[in-house]
Amino acid sequence: MNQLRINSAGERSLLLMGGTMDDIRGLLPQKGLFIITDTNVSRLWGHLFPPGEVLVIEAGEKSKTLETAGDLCRKMLLAGADRSSFILGFGGGVVCDVAGLTASLFMRGVRHAFVSTSLLSQVDASIGGKTGVNLGDYKNIIGTFRHPEFVLCDYSMLSTLPETEFRSGLGEVFKHAAIRDRNLFFDLAAGSESLATRDPGAMGDIILRAVKIKAAIVRRDPLEHGVRKVLNFGHTFGHVLETQYSLPHGIAVAQGMILAAELSVWKGEMQHSELRILKSALEKAGLLPELLLPSNIVPRIARDKKGESGSVNFVLLRSVGRAVIRRLSLTEIQGFVNFFIDRENLSQ
């Protein structure tokens, strides 16, 4: 097992990479434990839950609402929870986002931690202290920053992950590499076969390297005032595609990365040859089925949380492994969208 630490803004978070449930027994309270999980994870991994009150939410993005968090708070209160209670979110990114928010809100905040069970949550959603729920079609509009005391990433739990969800997680792994680590990107591209078979050795190495990238960025900018924004590469287009076409998060991000990379070339920030490298690796990893780009995407982006006075912070690439943040006007982005739809002959 590898241990990483994120100490930021007065909070400490311990990441137990490649650990097992035995490693967290001593970190949990003797009483007052509430386990928040979803229907799939409780069915597949419920036998590993430590003693505590289990609260199960419906699996899937549709559970990421304020109503779910309110309902969990109500159930905790009825079950006798108080300010000394401890929430253990046990699941993928949706469970982590909802459990983290519930821990922030219940009685103005109780202790919490995660057992992270999907590839996407192990490399991204459980790390870094962002919690959140959606507001209608708009993602993560309501949320907080609050670090879990610890995150357990037991790689053996990935064995039961459905194929699409596994690929979705790979999308975020490729994203971490694309913004910061060219070597990791090329290793991922070359190791597609061993990743596809979920070889535990190969997976452990890749997950650890990806998490190190995110942890280093979060340590520098815990509240996303600056450099942390690069973690949103692929998300500005991706969030809209995710809700409009009900795509798994990481698949939508992969599509968003290609569009952001196309925009980077269109803006003259990146060479076309770099775009080809990105595209071919994502294609090989099964992350680029059919390219989608609705013509009305720009107004949706404007209403997304990153929109401010007619322009947005956009994460572009200078090359694979090097992201930059640029302020782009919505008019300019619309110009790119029109150009791209026209060039690709996308039917609307």
Ligand SMILES: NC(=O)c1ccc[n+]([C@@H]2O[C@H](COP(=O)([O-])OP(=O)(O)OC[C@H]3O[C@@H](n4cnc5c(N)ncnc54)[C@H](O)[C@@H]3O)[C@@H](O)[C@H]2O)c1
């Ligand atoms: N807070 C953050 O920093 C952050 C970062 C990235 C993504 N996110 C959020 O994370 C969410 C996506 O995460 P996700 O892909 O884990 O979604 P998810 O939690 O919905 O999990 C995907 C599916 O896999 C199932 N699952 C989870 N672990 C499993 C396992 N071990 N075996 C079998 N099935 C399992 C779940 O029940 C679900 O059906 C999105 O809502 C996204 O916005 C948050």
